[in-house]
Amino acid sequence: MSAHKARRVIDQIRGRSYEETLMILELIPDRACYPIFKLVYSAAANASSNMGSNEANLVISEAEVNKGTIMERLV
Template structure:
């Protein structure tokens, strides 16, 4: 089931039981790298955050090969972000009938994968527009390239 004109595919992991700060430490290392290089880096890093991120990168690669029919050698991690999720709040019983609050943070991780073999824009897109002046031409070109 190939989708036309799709160049990016994402994988989303929600409610991962980990601080967003700890997951960002790993995500910053893989952003912008190739798919195969990312897998090697994640398998060798000694952090607990690597395992759920590795599963998401595998999932994004599988999504890309299924929906776009792309080869995994042509994939790069175009966007990787970590957002804070809900915080599970519990009370831990302490001495003399007291209790201390415990916060268990969660995070949401998004990995977007882009295929380099598919061009980001087609040259004929520039021919659709008839700009009146130079300013509108640059604005329209900027809109297409972004």
């Protein structure tokens, strides 16, 4: 998955509620959605168990995609 594709998906979910985010990620036909879906689901489960937050009250306020690793071959 490229960082550009992941950024496009992240831009769609930033600022939305947890439930709305899951619906969006299920409907976008992009391979980048599944890893982001798993990440959001895991973060919500952690917030629910560690902080006692209700999943209905969660909002995706910040989301970033780093460029990733760049490998160069020296000749």
